Amino acid sequence: MGSMETSRRNLLKAGTAAAAAVAAAPLTAQAAVSAENTKFDATYDVVVVGSGFAGMACAYKAAKAGLSVLMIEKMGVFGGNSAICGGNMACPVNPVQKAQGIKDSRELFIKDCLKDGLGINHTELLNVLVDRCNDTVKFVQDCGAEFVPNKMLFEGGHSVPRSYEIKAGSGSGYIVPMYETLSKLKNVKMQSRTKFDDFVMNKDGRVVGVVCREGYRFNRNLASDDVENKTGKRKVYGARRAVMLAAGGFSRDIWFRQVQDPRVVPSTDSTNQPGATAGVLLKALEIGATPLQISWLQFLPYCNPHEDGFGVTVNFTNHACMDLGMVVNKKTGKRFMDEHAGRKIKSDAELEVIGTDKNYPIAICDDAIVHAINPSFVKAPLAAKTVFVAQTLPELADHFGIKKDAFLEEVKRFNGFVKDGEDKDFHRILKFNNGLNISKPPFYGVEVAPKIHHTMGGLLINTKAQVISSKTHQPIPGLYAGGEITGGVHGASRLGTVAVLDALTFGMVAGENIAK
């Protein structure tokens, strides 16, 4: 996160770099291109901007209803962050919970979300997630996504196990089959390296198309690809029914994320793919879309500081060590947080421990835990050597430089908490835990650091996924949005597995409403 001095220097530096690199792009009185005198290169019923969960879900629902769909993706591959995310999906009140006797409710889910979200979530949108989550599960299964059968994950910040585990071990478990399904539909066209630039609006203020560039090559070496990259050939596509914005968040937008939170410097790592920038969001503001809660950046508290981006260790750290094991401060040998809390609470606690001297916390689990998790979760980090395997706990402590005696005491104390069902230090829910079995080696340890993962705010939508105008307080005709480009669902901070549900559900809802 850097000191104040570092932040300021870097912000100024970023500003200067941009100033040097950018040939002043012309600002104009136009918020969008006027439909009058505009010739469309082709016209579809729906144009979808972005190809992650929300975009694919919308495209599928619209296409299944018989509409023609063009999906544009600026990167060379489809799927956006959705393809590389953890991929598990919350589903409050579902049949697996019922079969296992897990009591869940609408109210409990919303209460959990509001806790990490600091109370500013838009509950009318959370209600849509509860109402539709089982439809969303069925819908993705119909597309070919597979969940681990009869399993409910107990994710951080959730009061009960309520998340389906995707068999593939990442969001590709939805993206790959959805892409294949869409590829087979004759009324769906998917174009990569196609960058959205502008809206086309008619006289009545309806969004009726998009201006984009084909053959666009994203350039991660630019200070701002959105501002500086001029590659590709201009095309204008009409959208008879709607334009759907599913362009994701801006965790990799070096300039815009630092404007919102100056503690984030250009070198701050993110779990996101490099194309996660704010361009489409900002363009939507120009036609009067309403911004909300844009300054809340979420860190993912399970990352590994020694690999770039999302890496391959996140699922292991999260589901083995945080869900079922424990996390300690090397300097004290002791736990310092509820390892099952929401992401904001844990990231804040970790950043305090890490401080300025990179004192990364150590996340720990035992062999029984490793056998209880998805085997894919441990395979990759072992190959990447981000996880250390020790035959004894003292050996583990020596390897990482953990204060040994205090640590061994702390493991006993933690096991005592598990036995009593009460965490006297951090009030963690322990009823689904077995503690660490000291007599059964091996033991696993991994260093932990938060990285920017999700931008909570974005465009205001209503329960039909329509984008709301700040000029009229009504939907902008012809414009829908879903997923990370929108705000409100998660408030100040979201719980794990809720974004997958959010993006798929509002993508589905948008597709349904466009087809109506």
Add this chain to the structure above:
Amino acid sequence: MGSMETSRRNLLKAGTAAAAAVAAAPLTAQAAVSAENTKFDATYDVVVVGSGFAGMACAYKAAKAGLSVLMIEKMGVFGGNSAICGGNMACPVNPVQKAQGIKDSRELFIKDCLKDGLGINHTELLNVLVDRCNDTVKFVQDCGAEFVPNKMLFEGGHSVPRSYEIKAGSGSGYIVPMYETLSKLKNVKMQSRTKFDDFVMNKDGRVVGVVCREGYRFNRNLASDDVENKTGKRKVYGARRAVMLAAGGFSRDIWFRQVQDPRVVPSTDSTNQPGATAGVLLKALEIGATPLQISWLQFLPYCNPHEDGFGVTVNFTNHACMDLGMVVNKKTGKRFMDEHAGRKIKSDAELEVIGTDKNYPIAICDDAIVHAINPSFVKAPLAAKTVFVAQTLPELADHFGIKKDAFLEEVKRFNGFVKDGEDKDFHRILKFNNGLNISKPPFYGVEVAPKIHHTMGGLLINTKAQVISSKTHQPIPGLYAGGEITGGVHGASRLGTVAVLDALTFGMVAGENIAK
């Protein structure tokens, strides 16, 4: 703040009311009016939108440099919230501090701001305040503003006394003399009941004028005056050099503030004048101005729940009871916060005590304190009967229903802390306090509740007060902003007396730069 249920209901209700009342305003592809084919009714060097501190400071500096200025104000009176605010002004490192041996520094001021601002303040803007604060003091004194001589207020959240006290007891102490000064300048025209509607931009993307309506009548009975009010006659004014946005915050924008924070319901009271809406801010986003940190709403923790809006009791509660006295929870008779902390910390603590049963905290001071403060601070609340005067502390406890024995013990404990110079409960800085003199009646008590006071976020500006485009990361040519319509200076929450400095300084800076 209301429960989740209440919030949701009210948001939906607000949405429905708007839907019913609004004749769909046309959305268009235009972000602004094009200068081509536009006939100006008149042209000035500078058009200033808004007439509070930032607007008047900019108008004065530009006019003094020989430029012609049109200042437009949508309400019937000039001054906006600036005219009714507390009016005291922070000035880190100033001659009065030096004469009194108070050690202050740039670093200490910025550290104080970052603490309540949760670290997300733009320190490059805070540095401008430090660099220019003594110029700002001289400038307002030249206009005729008068401070209490040789006095430094020790405001909540500030580590040392560093704020000038305005003699008039409110922001009118600047607004009245500045208005009179501007009235005498022949090159300044000030128009009330003139509502900004749009920007005029030329082909090069420069802001060259404004569209407004004269004879506009703000209507506080509308769900959204910005959306629904169609009064006034259209006029278009050219601006050769610049348009200055000084239109303030949106604490009274029922719809937009609830979008940002759904806990805030239409009935949530605010200290602001009714015209504090988001219209100009939102219009600026359409021409690509960069939004930042818009979701942070600040509550003022010194308000009285029994008077509407800002009321007449704020200065008494703040400067008598919180700066020098103490605040207790009726139910426990005990203190529950550092009464000298920043606004966010205190508002959060008070909201927790108030809960759902309106258990308003009681702020208390003694007669010595009342004689130490500006006499105007106690006169109005005594007349309004918001303050209760008791001859003994038990009488005060009985009147408000404070748990008596615990309270009397707590007063002794507080006096002990003052004597020892150490607050063992809340780490309040007590070196400028004398405690409560139990043997010298009378005693004063007043109920306390937070009200929405300031919207922290807004448009991104640079250190020259130029509005930064999200499309180019460069200034939007011809566009400046200052005061509450901008964001970044205060981060998540501002300290008292810093907004007066902020608005006056960046108004002054804008005027200077426009005149260059």
